[in-house]
Amino acid sequence: MKFHSGIILCLAFLWLGGCGDDKPKSVTLPVIDKFADTSALAKAVPGEQWHSDIPQLADYWQRVQAALQANPPILMLNAQELPDAKAQLAQQLAVANAKFLQFTRDEKTHEALRNEIMTVRKALPADFNGNAGPCAQAECWRVEMYDHFHNASTIAFVDVGQQQVLGVSRQNYTQPDLSPRLVALASAIAGAAPEVQAILQDRNRQPDKKDFKTALQDSMCERSHHLCVAPTYVFENDALWAIVDLTAGKLVGTRWTDLGASGPKTVVTERSLENETTFRNFCEKVNSLSQDGWNMEYVITGSDGLQLSKVTFNGKQVLKNAKVMDWHVSYSTREGFGYSDAIGCPLFSSAVVIAYNGPKTEPIVKDGQEVGFAVVQDFRQPPWPTPCNYRYVQRFEFYKDGRFRVAQADFGRGCGTDGTYRPVVRIDLDAAGAGSTDTVAEWNGADWTAWDKEQWRLQDDAKFSGEGYQYRVTGKDGKGFYVEPGRGQFGDAGRGDHAFTYFSAYKPEEGEQDTVTMGSCCNKDYQQGPEHFIEPAEPLKDKDVVLWYVPQMKNDGNPGSEYCWADTRVKNGVQNIEVWPCWSGPMFVPVK
Amino acid sequence: MVLLAGCGKPDMGNFKPGVADACRAMPAFISKTGMGAQVAIDTQQQGYMGLRLLQPQSGKSWQHPSWDDAGHVGAFARDRDGNIYVAPTPDVSLAENPPALQNRIYRIDAQTGEMALWLELPAVAPPSPSNPFGTMGLFYDCDTNSLYASSLAGSEPKQANGRIYRVDVATQKVMSQLENTDAIGVGVFNGVEHKRLYFGSARSSDVYSVALDAAGDFTADARHEFALATLPDGNTTSARKFSFKQERDGQYVMQVKEVEFGFRLLAENNPHRRMYRFAYQPGQGDWQFSGAFPEVGE
Numbered sequence: 001m002k003f004h005s006g007i008i009l010c011l012a013f014l015w016l017g018g019c020g021d022d023k024p025k026s027v028t029l030p031v032i033d034k035f036a037d038t039s040a041l042a043k044a045v046p047g048e049q050w051h052s053d054i055p056q057l058a059d060y061w062q063r064v065q066a067a068l069q070a071n072p073p074i075l076m077l078n079a080q081e082l083p084d085a086k087a088q089l090a091q092q093l094a095v096a097n098a099k100f101l102q103f104t105r106d107e108k109t110h111e112a113l114r115n116e117i118m119t120v121r122k123a124l125p126a127d128f129n130g131n132a133g134p135c136a137q138a139e140c141w142r143v144e145m146y147d148h149f150h151n152a153s154t155i156a157f158v159d160v161g162q163q164q165v166l167g168v169s170r171q172n173y174t175q176p177d178l179s180p181r182l183v184a185l186a187s188a189i190a191g192a193a194p195e196v197q198a199i200l201q202d203r204n205r206q207p208d209k210k211d212f213k214t215a216l217q218d219s220m221c222e223r224s225h226h227l228c229v230a231p232t233y234v235f236e237n238d239a240l241w242a243i244v245d246l247t248a249g250k251l252v253g254t255r256w257t258d259l260g261a262s263g264p265k266t267v268v269t270e271r272s273l274e275n276e277t278t279f280r281n282f283c284e285k286v287n288s289l290s291q292d293g294w295n296m297e298y299v300i301t302g303s304d305g306l307q308l309s310k311v312t313f314n315g316k317q318v319l320k321n322a323k324v325m326d327w328h329v330s331y332s333t334r335e336g337f338g339y340s341d342a343i344g345c346p347l348f349s350s351a352v353v354i355a356y357n358g359p360k361t362e363p364i365v366k367d368g369q370e371v372g373f374a375v376v377q378d379f380r381q382p383p384w385p386t387p388c389n390y391r392y393v394q395r396f397e398f399y400k401d402g403r404f405r406v407a408q409a410d411f412g413r414g415c416g417t418d419g420t421y422r423p424v425v426r427i428d429l430d431a432a433g434a435g436s437t438d439t440v441a442e443w444n445g446a447d448w449t450a451w452d453k454e455q456w457r458l459q460d461d462a463k464f465s466g467e468g469y470q471y472r473v474t475g476k477d478g479k480g481f482y483v484e485p486g487r488g489q490f491g492d493a494g495r496g497d498h499a500f501t502y503f504s505a506y507k508p509e510e511g512e513q514d515t516v517t518m519g520s521c522c523n524k525d526y527q528q529g530p531e532h533f534i535e536p537a538e539p540l541k542d543k544d545v546v547l548w549y550v551p552q553m554k555n556d557g558n559p560g561s562e563y564c565w566a567d568t569r570v571k572n573g574v575q576n577i578e579v580w581p582c583w584s585g586p587m588f589v590p591v592k
Numbered sequence: 593m594v595l596l597a598g599c600g601k602p603d604m605g606n607f608k609p610g611v612a613d614a615c616r617a618m619p620a621f622i623s624k625t626g627m628g629a630q631v632a633i634d635t636q637q638q639g640y641m642g643l644r645l646l647q648p649q650s651g652k653s654w655q656h657p658s659w660d661d662a663g664h665v666g667a668f669a670r671d672r673d674g675n676i677y678v679a680p681t682p683d684v685s686l687a688e689n690p691p692a693l694q695n696r697i698y699r700i701d702a703q704t705g706e707m708a709l710w711l712e713l714p715a716v717a718p719p720s721p722s723n724p725f726g727t728m729g730l731f732y733d734c735d736t737n738s739l740y741a742s743s744l745a746g747s748e749p750k751q752a753n754g755r756i757y758r759v760d761v762a763t764q765k766v767m768s769q770l771e772n773t774d775a776i777g778v779g780v781f782n783g784v785e786h787k788r789l790y791f792g793s794a795r796s797s798d799v800y801s802v803a804l805d806a807a808g809d810f811t812a813d814a815r816h817e818f819a820l821a822t823l824p825d826g827n828t829t830s831a832r833k834f835s836f837k838q839e840r841d842g843q844y845v846m847q848v849k850e851v852e853f854g855f856r857l858l859a860e861n862n863p864h865r866r867m868y869r870f871a872y873q874p875g876q877g878d879w880q881f882s883g884a885f886p887e888v889g890e
Binding site: 175 | 639682684685686687721722723724748749796797798816819821822825827828852854855856857858859860861862863864
């Protein structure tokens with residue numbers, strides 16, 4: 001840090017010497033939030049349970065459904081909520097105005113969209129930026145309507161004396177002040193949430209947590225584009241925020257903030273909750289899972305998606321680890337145009353398509369019987385499903401009979417209908433237990449032929465056993481797994497993997513660590529990245545082997561045959577993103 | 593007495609209130625490209641990498657062979673001679689933007705159009721795959737012939753190691769720096785009182801400013817200006833780029849462009865990005881929010 005002297009040189013020397021050193025100055029910013037570790041996402045609860053627990057929500061939902069059947073489809077303020085006769089008249093005049101109604105139905109299908117009158121009040125000078133126009137002479141009322149589908153507000157200025165609408169304006173991505181009905185509903189949802197109740201009813205709370213006041217803070221749901229608000233519980237030194245999604249009628253999550261005077265106010269929102277919680281719980285630490293005889297560790301990586309490791313079945317390790325290195329996306333009508341998308345953590349990562357939450361487990365049910373479970377991890381680009389944004393899902397299936405599948409899907413929507421998706425999947429098998437050496441054999445149409453060196457094969461050129469197996473990977477004890485590629489047989493609407501497979505001898509430097517994007521986005525042949533690990537080909541005999549699996553899925557946006565695709569539709573008057581995933585991935589079947 | 597009076601009060605200079613980068617010149621090399629004078633510097637990087645010149649009307653574009661040497665790029669700033677300073681910024685992958693090469697500033701020579709490495713910024717720690725960002729924001733100040741650059745190099749989840757640098761353009765030397773400051777966009781404006789550098793936090797939607805002295809160096813006078821999140825219909829994004837201009841009625845306007853930032857790769861096609869406008873209030877020396885609009889252009 002230097003000071004401009006502007007004075008006599010000899011004095012300048014003394015001046016600098018007397019006023020401190022010549023080092024750069026620093027400004028301390030409140031970058032470290034001591035409450036960042038308190039963010040928590042709410043557990044998913046079925047909508048019916050919310051409705052049964054919160055009578056106001058059930059009542060509100062009934063009114064929403066009735067409004068969707070009405071014409072115009074607008075939930076209006078009733079006489080109890082809006083007792084003033086002039087205000088009621090203003091509301092009636094607004095909802096009879098064609099321009100005010102312009103976006104209340106879907107443009108193409110004319111389905112009713114969810115619209116709700118939020119406020120009806122006398123217009124104020126501040127509403128006009130100094131130019132009140134006709135409202136300068138008349139008694140104008142301002143009517144605000146929120147459009148849940150478009151996340152937009154429509155405002156009408158109504159002259160009740162002349163019984164006419166003077167003007168209508170619309171603001172996208174703008175949320176008006178809430179109606180008293182929704183203010184009360186937000187508080188009810190927050191107060192009924194188990195996560196909030198657990199804190200408020202904790203009898204061992206610190207003294208400064210005994211008493212609190214409630215308040216309503218602005219918040220937002222940047223990703224769902226829903227109407228969100230934050231009832232807060234203000235204690236002596238800090239406040240508990242509960243982010244409530246009024247469009248969906250649920251709690252999004254909670255977080256504490258400091259009430260101290262140091263630094264600017266922290267604003268808790270859907271995005272901050274999702275980023276902080278996911279990063280802390282699933283990126284910064286390795287978790288473990290135990291179910292149906294299966295045990296494993298899992299972590300969301302910086303750029304290789306969800307990685308499962310040390311996967312055992314009945315005590316025997318079958319997978320050292322498995323993950324998706326990259327998603328290659330290329331477009332056939334634009335030579336060389338495409339992306340190599342890395343998937344991973346929402347903060348401090350090399351990922352471009354990110355996790356909003358940690359993995360979920362779900363049962364696999366066949367013929368009414370639970371036959372296993374799946375570990376599912378979702379990754380999205382925040383603007384998805386708008387064009388040129390992507391969503392990918394990993395799904396690891398584990399069956400009670402010892403089979404497992406490493407699957408993944410694209411959920412659209414990409415940059416066009418000429419796209420081909422090629423996930424680069426690394427599967428480090430332990431066919432005969434941890435650290436075992438493996439023997440890879442390929443079905444030649446009549447028998448299993450062992451591979452003696454590293455190589456690759458395109459599924460379309462391969463032969464399959466009667467059971468649909470392409471490879472057999474076994475240890476010295478003859479135990480191991482058959483590899484059954486996807487050919488549309490898994491009941492997940494997959495249309496076949498058309499996969500490149502590569503077997504390489506295990507080397508820790510070949511993709512075991514989190515790896516930035518590998519290979520070109522847009523090669524159409526086997527050169528997807530793993531070829532670097534098999535060229536020149538090394539012997540496979542008595543080696544621990546790694547399977548690289550690169551399926552190829554061509555997308556389709558045509559109505560009726562959509563694949564690797566997503567589109568926004570109307571459901572209950574709000575946006576519902578319909579998806580047509582393209583699942584791929586091999587099943588591993590134990591060798592009996 | 594003179595000595596004591598001077599202590600703790602740096603010479604803040606006497607700058608004419610207003611826009612601090614109005615002297616920026618168009619590069620001379622543009623006249624040799626055959627693109628005409630009405631060209632824009634385009635860093636959208638849709639289907640190409642680096643910078644290019646674009647005729648907005650015709651869609652005709654031109655790129656010097658060296659302009660993709662830094663991989664994907666982000667911020668850029670022109671100086672009074674027409675040189676263009678460019679920050680490498682990883683976009684969809686690290687393949688073209690290795691972390692080790694991100695804490696740099698490149699310069700496009702005003703005469704030749706050639707882009708070359710101009711300065712490697714001194715970082716607490718180098719960029720890495722878990723924080724692949726280095727240089728982020730650039731802004732040129734005409735009064736002091738300074739280039740301000742923000743860097744996120746070496747920052748960690750619980751430790752802000754970023755810096756904002758003042759680089760003397762004539763000597764290519766870092767003259768002053770703000771420590772422990774994770775910022776993206778930077779911009780300088782000459783207020784009624786003195787010159788201030790505005791910067792957008794990389795960790796929140798907050799915008800801060802710090803007073804600059806007569807040489808353009810940072811003083812301890814830092815303050816919080818506003819947060820995008822608490823503006824009417826604001827967002828929890830970070831301030832990515834600052835620009836200043838004077839309207840015909842004499843009103844000074846600050847425009848702030850946003851980005852959703854989480855120390856992860858930035859590539860996404862977000863049609864809803866907005867630009868926030870503020871009007872300068874000479875009486876208070878601060879900025880009043882006047883509205884948010886869809887973002888247009890770079």
